[in-house]
Every structure is written in structure tokens, then in C-alpha cells.
Amino acid sequence: MIASRGASSIAEPVVVRWILTLLALGFLAVFLCMPLAVLVHEALKKGIPAYLAAITTDDTLAAIRLTLLAAAIAVPANVVFGVAAAWAVAKFEFVGKSVLTTLIDLPFSVSPVIAGMVYVLMFGSSGWAGGPWLMDHGIKVLFATPAIVLATTFVTFPFVARELIPLMQEQGTEEELAAISLGASGWQTFFRVTLPNVRWGLLYGVLLCNARAMGEFGAVSVVSGHIRGKTNTVPLQVEVLFNDYNISASFAVASLLALLAVVTLVAKSVLDWQFARSRRRAAH
Amino acid sequence: MRIDVRNVSKRFQDFRALERVSLTVNDGELVALLGPSGSGKTTLLRCISGLDFPDAGEILFDGDDASSSHVRDRKVGFVFQHYALFRHMTVFENVAFGLRVKKRAERPTPDVIKERVSTLLRLVQIEQLGGRYPSQLSGGQRQRVALARALAIEPRVLLLDEPFGALDAKVRKELRRWLRRLHSDLKLTSVFVTHDQEEALELADRVVVMGAGRIEQVGTPTEVYDRPASPFVFEFLGNANRIPCMVENGHAILDGIPFARHTAPRIGDGPAIAFVRPHDLEIVSDVRALPATIRHVTAAGPVAKVEMALDGLQAMVEAEIPRSSEHLPDLVVGAKVNVVAREARVFSANAAPPPAAGPAA
Numbered sequence: 001m002i003a004s005r006g007a008s009s010i011a012e013p014v015v016v017r018w019i020l021t022l023l024a025l026g027f028l029a030v031f032l033c034m035p036l037a038v039l040v041h042e043a044l045k046k047g048i049p050a051y052l053a054a055i056t057t058d059d060t061l062a063a064i065r066l067t068l069l070a071a072a073i074a075v076p077a078n079v080v081f082g083v084a085a086a087w088a089v090a091k092f093e094f095v096g097k098s099v100l101t102t103l104i105d106l107p108f109s110v111s112p113v114i115a116g117m118v119y120v121l122m123f124g125s126s127g128w129a130g131g132p133w134l135m136d137h138g139i140k141v142l143f144a145t146p147a148i149v150l151a152t153t154f155v156t157f158p159f160v161a162r163e164l165i166p167l168m169q170e171q172g173t174e175e176e177l178a179a180i181s182l183g184a185s186g187w188q189t190f191f192r193v194t195l196p197n198v199r200w201g202l203l204y205g206v207l208l209c210n211a212r213a214m215g216e217f218g219a220v221s222v223v224s225g226h227i228r229g230k231t232n233t234v235p236l237q238v239e240v241l242f243n244d245y246n247i248s249a250s251f252a253v254a255s256l257l258a259l260l261a262v263v264t265l266v267a268k269s270v271l272d273w274q275f276a277r278s279r280r281r282a283a284h
Numbered sequence: 285m286r287i288d289v290r291n292v293s294k295r296f297q298d299f300r301a302l303e304r305v306s307l308t309v310n311d312g313e314l315v316a317l318l319g320p321s322g323s324g325k326t327t328l329l330r331c332i333s334g335l336d337f338p339d340a341g342e343i344l345f346d347g348d349d350a351s352s353s354h355v356r357d358r359k360v361g362f363v364f365q366h367y368a369l370f371r372h373m374t375v376f377e378n379v380a381f382g383l384r385v386k387k388r389a390e391r392p393t394p395d396v397i398k399e400r401v402s403t404l405l406r407l408v409q410i411e412q413l414g415g416r417y418p419s420q421l422s423g424g425q426r427q428r429v430a431l432a433r434a435l436a437i438e439p440r441v442l443l444l445d446e447p448f449g450a451l452d453a454k455v456r457k458e459l460r461r462w463l464r465r466l467h468s469d470l471k472l473t474s475v476f477v478t479h480d481q482e483e484a485l486e487l488a489d490r491v492v493v494m495g496a497g498r499i500e501q502v503g504t505p506t507e508v509y510d511r512p513a514s515p516f517v518f519e520f521l522g523n524a525n526r527i528p529c530m531v532e533n534g535h536a537i538l539d540g541i542p543f544a545r546h547t548a549p550r551i552g553d554g555p556a557i558a559f560v561r562p563h564d565l566e567i568v569s570d571v572r573a574l575p576a577t578i579r580h581v582t583a584a585g586p587v588a589k590v591e592m593a594l595d596g597l598q599a600m601v602e603a604e605i606p607r608s609s610e611h612l613p614d615l616v617v618g619a620k621v622n623v624v625a626r627e628a629r630v631f632s633a634n635a636a637p638p639p640a641a642g643p644a645a
Contacts, residue, residue, distance in 0.1 A: 174368035177335060181355050181362040182382035182437055192385070196372045278372075 039258055042251035054249035055256065062229040063237035064256070066148065070220075070233060071213040074153040078209055082160025083202065087194065089161075090168030091176065101165075107157045115154050116222025119147055143225030148233060151219040156209045163205030167198050200275040207271065211264040215257055285346050285440040285473045286311045287332060292341035294327055301327040302338065303497040312471040314464075316484035319494035320520065325477045326445055328494070332475060333443050334358045345440065361434030361472075363444040367426045369418040375429050376414035379404055382437035404432040407466075424455040431463075435470075444476035448483060460487055481521045485509060493517045511548075515631050518559045525565060525601040527594070528633065531556045536628045539596055543574040544628035555633040562589070564626040565603035567611050573622035576601070581615055583607065590615055592623065 012020075044051055054060070088094070089101055107115065122128050123141040134141055141147050175197070179189040195202070217235040224231040232240060234257060241250035287309040294302040302324045309315050317325040330336035332343060334355030342351045350358055370378050379401045383392055392400065405411040408428040418426055427447065434442060447463070448456040464487055467474055478484050484491045485505040493500045493508055493516075501513040512518035519526070529538045531551055536544045536558045544558065567590070576592035579600065583589075587604040594601060603623065605612060615621070 174364055174366065175370055178362070178364060178368040178370070178433075179381065179385070181333065181335065181360065182385065182433065183356045183359075184381070184385040185356070188385045192381070193370055197370075 036258060039251055039255055042248060043255040046248050050248065051252050051255075054252035057249075059229045059232065059240075060234075060237055060249075060253055063232045063234050063253070066145065066232065067214050067234040069145065070149050070152040071210055073149045074156050074213045075206060075210050077153050078156050078160050079202070079206060081157070082162075082164060082205060082209075083195075085161045086164035086168055086198075087190070089165050090171075091173050091194075104158050104161045104165075107155050108162075112151075112155050112216065112218030113222055116151055116219035119151055119154075119219075119223045123147060142223060143227065143231055145231070147223035148220050148231065151223045152213050152216055155216050155219050156213045159209035159212065160202065160205035163201050163208070164198055167201040168194070171197055200271060200278050204268070204271045204275065207264060207267055211260065214260055286344075287441060287473065287475070288344040288347070289328070289332065290342050290344065292328070292331055292338040292343065294324075294331060294336065294338050300497045302331070304341065305497070305499055306341075307492060307499060307502065309473060309475055311473055314467050314474045314476075314487065314489045316488035316491045317475060317477045317494060318479070318481060318484040318491055318520070319500075320479060322496070323494040324497040325479075325492075325494045329443050329445055329475060329477050332441070333360045333362050335362065359437065359440045361437065361439030361442045363427075363430045363434050363442070363447055365446040365449055367418070367430040367450075369426060369429055369433070371418050373417075374414065375405070375410065375416050375418070375421070376401055378418070378429055379432045379436050381433065400436065401432075404436055407435070408432045409462075422455075423451045424459055427451065427459060431466075435472075440473070442472050442474040444474065446478060447476055448478070448480075456483075463487065485521070493520060495520070512559075512629060515557060515559065518629060523562050523602065525560045525562060525599075527558045527560060527599060527601065527628070528597075529556055529558050529630075530554070531630055531632075536625075536630055538574060538594070541572070541574050543623070544625040546627045547630055548627070549629070551630055551632050556630045557633055558625070558628040558630045560601070560625040560628050562602045562604040563587070564628075565601060566624050566626055567603060567605060567609075567615070567621050568624050570622055570624070573624040576621055576623050578615055578617055578619045578621060580617060583612070588612055588615070592621065594623075 043054075085100065085104055089097060089104075120127075120142060123134065125132065125135065127142075139146075141150075175193050176189050179193045184192065215235060216233075217239075220233055221236055221239075224233070224236055226232060226236060226240065228240065234253060238250050238254045238257070241247075241253060244250075287307075289305060289307040289309075291304045291306055292302055293300075293304055305324070305328060307328075317328060319325045327336060331338045334350070334353065334357075338351065342349055344350060345358070355362075370381065373381070380397050383397045383400060386392075401414070402411065405414055408431055410425055410428050410432075413421065413425060413429075418429065421429065431444075448459055451459065460483060476487070485508075488505060490502060491505055491508050492502050495516050501508050501517045503511075508517060509521050512521060515526075518524050527536075527538065527543075529536045529543075530553075531537070531547070532553050534547055534550050535542045536547045536556065544560070547558075575595040577595060578590060578592050580591040581588060586607065588607055588609075590603045590605055592601055592603065593599075601623070605615070611621075
């Protein structure tokens with residue numbers, strides 16, 4: 001290693017540091033900033049009024065509503081599931097614990113397209129989960145909102161649990177035991193001790209879960225059926241408009257997703273900061 | 285409250301944590317469970333508290349079987365080894381927790397809670413710290429919070445798991461005295477676990493010495509220190525010199541030399557192990573006493589520690605000599621001296637737990 005004079009033993013020479021920094025910034029510029037700039041440029045090319053018109057067409061508004069609905073169901077469902085699963089995995093010993101842990105990770109390791117296909121097989125006209133029965137009773141799951149919600153829930157399944165498990169494991173069970181020895185019931189222990197101790201981690205998980213729920217494309221694409229104004233979510237609407245050569249409208253709608261990403265990033269930084277602070281406070 | 289532990293056994297997989305342990309803790313007593321790690325002392329404490337359940341045997345509180353009742357119904361104050369304070373709550377909220385989670389009918393009003401918590405914080409002498417978080421406290425302060433929190437539910441028994449284990453020596457000593465005073469004020473039946481014999485002897489009314497899941501001896505600090513029931517207890521309570529010897533007519537003899545002025549208890553003739561405390565080993569001018577060679581001398585602190593090799597024996601022994609002793613100037617490495625034990629406790633060398641069958645060759 002080349003060590004420059006005057007630098008401390010672990011510091012790289014100034015030139016190397018500059019090159020590394022430029023390399024990283026250059027990479028960011030090419031792969032993150034440039035696409036974002038192109039996106040904004042394309043979205044606003046025909047002026048602000050055209051932009052607003054593009055994102056307020058009936059189909060687009062319907063897509064936004066559907067995306068919000070899917071997120072509004074999937075996120076709370078996965079908060080409940082994630083907290084329950086993390087609690088079970090982190091605080092108790094039981095048979096099948098490692099199986100549960102692996103299953104929680106499944107949506108991360110499976111391609112979303114396959115997840116979508118599974119729902120098609122389950123709820124399709126000859127599906128396992130009573131496709132014909134559902135049809136007879138006029139319940140439409142596939143190519144309708146229920147399937148979109150299910151697919152979204154599936155792919156966003158691990159976020160909350162993944163965030164909480166290591167945190168809860170690290171905190172151990174002593175505080176819970178103390179609470180119980182002081183006369184607290186199971187629910188009191190959970191709501192007064194366990195949950196407050198992981199609140200920042202939980203919010204963080206919810207944030208990531210929400211970002212993915214709103215941005216999910218693959219699984220939703222398979223089960224949606226692409227019915228305009230009915231079963232298109234925002235990411236699907238972007239694709240539809242793009243395929244129609246309606247480039248500027250497509251970019252306009254895409255800019256909404258970009259905005260979501262930016263908001264998520266800012267919220268994430270705030271949470272990170274809060275999180276670090278509460279951990280510092282908790283550090284014994 | 286009186287606690288009776290009857291024939292309690294507990295296993296963790298194939299590890300026997302407790303083997304038919306029986307013990308009575310009298311009302312208002314402060315009892316120490318003393319033993320090395322793995323001796324079952326913490327398991328016994330947790331069984332008493334209800335945090336763990338014995339596989340067999342029963343635990344009685346004032347004569348009533350408490351074995352199957354849940355920890356939250358037993359009304360025990362448990363102080364955890366690492367305090368287990370609620371990290372997201374202030375000191376005040378930590379202490380108030382046990383009152384706030386009571387059923388609505390039993391829950392005190394906010395004013396009463398405030399009053400009670402203030403009283404407790406005053407009792408443990410940290411009334412000015414109510415607004416702090418646990419991470420802003422020193423170890424000793426956390427210990428006091430943990431104690432106040434446990435006392436808030438007006439427990440019938442106070443159980444402490446290694447209460448001073450995580451503190452440094454000076455704070456430990458100070459807190460020990462304070463806890464002793466607190467106990468004599470409150471008269472609350474208390475059991476604490478420790479591996480520190482000094483702590484147990486100084487603090488407890490009675491000491492329960494445990495080893496390998498069994499109770500080795502129960503007695504007052506003086507009893508267990510002066511009259512240990514087994515080699516295990518002797519070695520665990522303070523330093524011990526272990527001298528293999530013969531017992532003849534009640535005298536401990538090594539190489540034909542009776543080396544103890546007083547030998548106890550009375551056991552049959554035969555090979556034995558004599559245990560001698562370092563402060564009972566005396567260096568004398570009498571050439572008929574046991575010859576030894578000095579190997580090392582540490583002359584710092586109130587006593588000088590002299591390490592010697594007994595001539596004709598592999599064993600090293602240690603003696604503690606007052607710094608004022610007239611012999612001290614002559615005690616240099618390599619010097620030949622003669623030693624005698626003021627008191628030796630002998631245990632038959634071929635003794636299984638039942639007393640030795642009789643004289644052996």
C-alpha cells in the first residue's frame with residue numbers, strides 16, 4: 001500500500017480518496033440522478049397543465065385509488081402479521097421455529113412473477129382454492145381487486161417481521177419477565193413493554209412495506225388482467241401508457257412513484273436518526 | 285412470610301439443575317443461596333418466584349401450595365441480575381409500572397400512585413432521579429430502581445438474583461450495607477443468590493451452600509464458615525489449604541508429625557484430607573513442627589501471604605501472617621521454616637457421602 005506522508009496509517013492518499021469519491025458520485029449520477037432528471041424532464045416537457053391533465057385522467061385516478069387501497073389493506077395486515085411473527089420468533093422457543101423464519105423470507109427469495117402465477121393457479125377458473133365455487137357465487141378474485149390486494153400482501157409480507165426479529169432478539173425477554181413478575185398480563189406486557197421498545201423499528205418496517213406495496217409491479221401485473229380504470233395500479237398504469245406511446249403521460253404518472261420514493265427516503269432518514277437516538281438511550 | 289421448599293427437582297434436558305432440594309425460609313429472614321455457577325441456585329430462586337416451575341416437589345408460601353400459581357399471582361418482588369429496567373420509561377414510570385397494571389378495581393388513583401412512588405424513591409434514596417431514563421443512571425442507581433420497582437407491588441417475598449454481580453467492588457460494598465439496613469427496617473422475607481462467599485457471609489441471616497443441584501449445608505454464616513459440613517463447603521467458603529494426611533486417635537498426622545493443635549470433627553483412623561485456613565497456619569520456632577520451604581512472600585495489605593512447599597509433599601500451602609509478626613523479617617524465599625495448624629478440619633479420604641465405613645489400611 002502506498003502511504004502518503006503526514007496521513008494517518010489507515011488513510012489512503014489524497015488522490016485515491018478523490019478518485020474513489022468521484023467514482024461513487026459518478027455512478028450515482030449515471031444510475032440515479034440522470035434517470036430522475038430524464039423522468040422529470042419528460043414528465044414536464046409539454047408544460048405544467050399537460051402534466052396535471054395527464055395525472056388526473058379517470059384511468060390514472062382509478063389506478064391511484066387502487067394502489068392506495070391495496071396498500072391500505074396490505075400494510076396493516078402485514079404489520080399485524082409481522083409483529084406477531086417477530087414476537088413469536090424472538091421471544092419464544094417452539095417446534096418449527098426455523099421453518100417459520102424461513103417461510104417469512106420466502107417472498108424475498110421468490111420472483112414476484114411466480115407469486116402472481118401461484119395466485120392465478122389458485123383462484124383461476126379451475127384453481128385449487130375453489131375457483132369454480134367462487135365463480136358460481138359471483139365472487140371475482142382473479143383480475144379484480146382481491147387478487148391485487150393478495151399479491152401485494154404476499155410480496156410485502158417480510159418487511160415488518162424482518163425489521164423486528166433481530167431487534168427483539170437483541171432485547172431479549174428480561175423486561176417482559178420483569179413486567180410479568182410485577183403482575184402485568186400478556187397484553188399489558190406486549191403493549192406497555194414489548195411494543196414501545198421496538199416502535200422505531202416498527203415504523204421503519206411499515207415505511208419500507210408501504211413503499212414496496214405501492215411500487216409492486218411483477219406479482220400484481222400477473223393477477224391484474226390490465227383492465228383500464230379497473231384493475232390497473234399506478235405502476236401498471238405507467239406501463240400501459242408507455243405501451244400506448246403516450247410517453248409524456250407515462251412519465252407524468254411515473255413521477256408520482258418517484259415522489260413516493262423521495263418521500264420514503266426522507267422519512268427513512270428521519271426514522272434512522274430517531275432510531276439511532278433511541279438506541280443510544282437504550283444502550284446500557 | 286414463610287417459604288417451604290419440599291423435594292424440588294428440576295431438569296433442563298439431561299442437566300439436573302435441582303435434585304430433591306428442601307429448604308425452609310422463615311418469616312422476615314434474609315437468606316443467601318451461595319454456590320458456584322451451575323449449582324442450581326438461580327434455578328431454585330426462579331422456582332420460588334414462579335418464573336420457572338419445578339418438575340417435582342412443591343413450594344409452599346405460608347403453608348399454602350404455590351407451586352402451580354403463576355408468577356403474577358404470587359406477589360413476589362423479583363430483582364433481576366441485570367435489573368431488566370424498562371428502557372423506554374423514566375425511573376418514576378418504572379417504579380409505577382406494577383401499580384398501573386393492576387386490575388381497575390385494585391388500581392390506586394394517580395395521586396396515590398404518585399405518592400407511593402415518591403415514598404419508594406425516597407426509601408431507596410434516589411428521589412431526585414425520577415425523571416431520568418435507565419441509561420442515564422449508574423449501575424448502583426439502577427439497582428436501587430430495580431429494588432424500588434419490586435417493592436412497589438408490596439411483595440410478600442423479595443427475591444434477588446446476583447444483586448451486586450454487575451457492580452464494581454466499592455459500590456458493591458456500599459450497597460450491601462445499605463440492603464442489610466433496608467432489610468432490617470422492612471423485615472421482608474428475602475432470598476438472594478450469589479456466588480460471592482463474602483457477600484453471603486456478610487449479608488445473610490442464614491447461608492444455603494449449594495453444589496451440583498443439591499444443598500450442601502444450611503446454617504448461619506458462623507456455622508458454615510467454622511463448621512463446614514463437607515470439603516466442598518470448606519473450599520467454597522474462603523481460602524483453604526488441602527493437606528493429605530493420616531488420622532490417628534483423632535490427630536491429623538503427616539510424616540509422623542501431628543501438625544494440628546486442634547483436629548475436628550472426630551473421625552475414624554485412616555487416610556484423610558485436612559483443611560486448614562491460611563490464617564490458621566502458624567509459623568513457629570518449634571523444630572518438631574512440620575518443616576516447609578518458603579517459595580513466595582506477598583507483603584502488601586494487612587497480612588503477609590506466605591507460600592510454602594511442605595517438605596516431602598507435593599502440596600503447596602499458604603499462610604497468612606500478621607504484618608506485625610516477629611517472624612516476618614526472617615521470611616524470605618528459600619528459608620526453611622516450621623509450621624503448625626491451629627485448627628484443621630478433617631474429612632476421611634475414602635469417605636463417600638455416608639461416613640467412612642471404618643479404619644482402612
